[in-house]
Amino acid sequence: MADKIKVALVGIGKIAIDQHVPSIATSDDWELAGTVSRSGTVDGVPAYTDIETMLAERPEIGVVSLCLPPVPRFAYAAACLRAGRHVMLEKPPGATLAEVYALDAMAQNAGLTLFATWHSRMAKGVQAAKAALAGKTIESGHIDWKENVRQWHPKQDWVFDPGGMGVLDPGINALSILTEVLPTPVHLKSAVLHTPANRQTPIRAEMTFSDGITASFDWLKEGIQTWEQRFVATDGTTVHLFEGGNRCSVDGIAQTMSELGEYPALYARMSHLVRTGTSDVDLSPMVHVSDIMTLGRRETAPAFEW
Ligand code: NAP
Numbered sequence: 266m267a268d269k270i271k272v273a274l275v276g277i278g279k280i281a282i283d284q285h286v287p288s289i290a291t292s293d294d295w296e297l298a299g300t301v302s303r304s305g306t307v308d309g310v311p312a313y314t315d316i317e318t319m320l321a322e323r324p325e326i327g328v329v330s331l332c333l334p335p336v337p338r339f340a341y342a343a344a345c346l347r348a349g350r351h352v353m354l355e356k357p358p359g360a361t362l363a364e365v366y367a368l369d370a371m372a373q374n375a376g377l378t379l380f381a382t383w384h385s386r387m388a389k390g391v392q393a394a395k396a397a398l399a400g401k402t403i404e405s406g407h408i409d410w411k412e413n414v415r416q417w418h419p420k421q422d423w424v425f426d427p428g429g430m431g432v433l434d435p436g437i438n439a440l441s442i443l444t445e446v447l448p449t450p451v452h453l454k455s456a457v458l459h460t461p462a463n464r465q466t467p468i469r470a471e472m473t474f475s476d477g478i479t480a481s482f483d484w485l486k487e488g489i490q491t492w493e494q495r496f497v498a499t500d501g502t503t504v505h506l507f508e509g510g511n512r513c514s515v516d517g518i519a520q521t522m523s524e525l526g527e528y529p530a531l532y533a534r535m536s537h538l539v540r541t542g543t544s545d546v547d548l549s550p551m552v553h554v555s556d557i558m559t560l561g562r563r564e565t566a567p568a569f570e571w
Contacts, residue, residue, distance in 0.1 A: 270539060271298035271326045272353075273319055275341055276333025277305025279418070280355060284384075285332055288528035294536040298326050301341075316341050320348040327351060328378075328539060334421075336428040339364045342379075346371045351378040353535050357437050357551055358382075360428040369546045378538045380531075381546045383441035387530035390513030393520035394496075394504050395446040397513075401498035403447060405477035408494045410439040411486035414468070420571050424466065431466025433554045436482040440550040442494060442510045443478070451475045453553060456561035461569035468566055472557060 272289060274281050277300050286307055289295045299311045301319050306312040313319035319326070329345040330353040331338050339359055345352045346368065358381035359365040365381065372379035385391075412435055414424065423429045430437065444450070451474040459469040472480040478496075492509035505514045513520040525533060538545055 269296040270294060270328055270536060271296050272328040272330055273297075273299040273301060273323070273326045274307070275301040275316060275329060275331045277302035277307060278332065279421070281305070281332040282307075284528040285330060288526075288532050292529065292532050292536075295532055299323055316344050320344065320350065328353065328535070330535075331355060334423045334429065336360045336423065336426070339368070342368050343371065346375060346377055346379070349375065349377065351535075351539050353380045353382060353531075356381075356383050356441065357430060357434065357554065358546070358548070359551075362548060362551055362555055365546065365548055365551070369544070372544055376542070377544075378535070378542070379544045379546055380535050380538055381548065382531045382535075383438070383445075383547070383550060384527040384531055385438035385510055386441045386445045387523075387525070387527040387534075388442070388506075388510030389522035389524075389526070390506050390508075390520060391442055391445055391510045392523055393513040393515070394442075394494075394506050394510075397502060397504050397515040397520070398446055398448050398496060398498060401448055401500060401502060403449075403451075403476045403478065404497045404499045406494065406496040407478070408439045408443065408480035409491045410436055410480070410493075411483040411491040413486055413490065414484040415571060425461070425464040425569070427465050429466050430554060431460070431464070432468055432470055432482045432484040433466070433557060435484070436470060436480075437550050437554050438509070439480065439482070439492070439494065440553045442506065443480075444547070444549040444553070446494075446496070446504075446506070447476075449476075450549070451478055453556040453560055456557045457564060458557070458561040459564050459566040461566045463568040463570075467561075468569055470557065470561070
């Protein structure tokens with residue numbers, strides 16, 4: 266077996282602790298060799314509070330996985346690439362498209378791997394849905410992505426600040442699946458964004474895309490959380506992705522799923538990219554978010570407090 270790849274995790278918060286740390290710990294490919302966070306640490310792992318110090322003191326760490334929110338992420342990613350490190354970006358990969366294009370160019374010029382991850386694309390039913398829709402023409406589709414912001418982003422005010430994307434932060438997960446499974450790309454036709462009177466980003470959004478596809482994102486859903494997509498092709502094939510894309514049925518029949526979970530699959534992919542000297546930067550989900558922000562009609566929603 267090849268040597269484990271040493272990785273540093275940056276931004277030790279909710280997703281780093283919930284998903285990245287356990288996925289690295291259970292992988293034969295990876296070793297968590299350092300963390301960078303102003304306050305977060307991981308037991309037994311050398312901790313730094315400053316990215317430049319970690320990069321200078323730990324030359325053997327070849328990969329940095331950035332788990333902080335999108336707005337501060339660019340400066341960290343650029344520092345890592347300048348220091349000759351491969352970089353893995355949490356979703357959404359940046360605060361703007363242009364900054365991710367800039368990172369992509371930096372990585373290419375330096376011969377480094379950049380992986381703009383989309384964890385929902387790795388959900389266990391996504392490839393079955395993609396296979397079922399391959400070569401078909403879509404007649405209609407609908408996405409319901411409805412979850413409780415207080416459960417998934419407790420007290421994280423950044424999600425309601427400019428660049429935090431509001432409900433489009435989880436919504437981009439739905440769009441990452443949509444852009445993966447559809448046989449041909451769709452484009453946004455209209456959107457309505459409901460933004461709390463005291464906040465900067467939407468808490469609810471409705472979208473209409475070409476090919477008869479509609480979507481409804483809601484961040485105030487209590488009780489059972491709903492992450493579903495349904496598609497009907499012109500030949501009558503129906504595809505239902507549910508549980509965030511982790512289950513799939515085609516014409517009512519349950520499909521065989523991928524084996525790896527979302528984050529273990531992301532780290533397996535990053536390991537492949539690093540070992541083969543390649544990158545994976547698909548910004549199509551973020552293009553849709555940008556279009557939704559550009560074309561969306563604004564409506565004021567009741568003020569939101571945690
Ligand atoms: P979070 O817990 O609020 O933030 C992660 C860490 O980033 C924080 O603990 C903080 O660590 C650091 N950080 C925050 N603001 C910073 C700043 N301005 N400058 C430097 N560091 C800063 O957020 P999260 O929920 O883990 O989300 C992080 C990313 O993962 C987001 O892009 C999100 O979309 C994605 N994600 C989240 C979830 C989820 O369920 N929450 C699921 C999948 C993906 P220090 O204060 O210690 O530096």
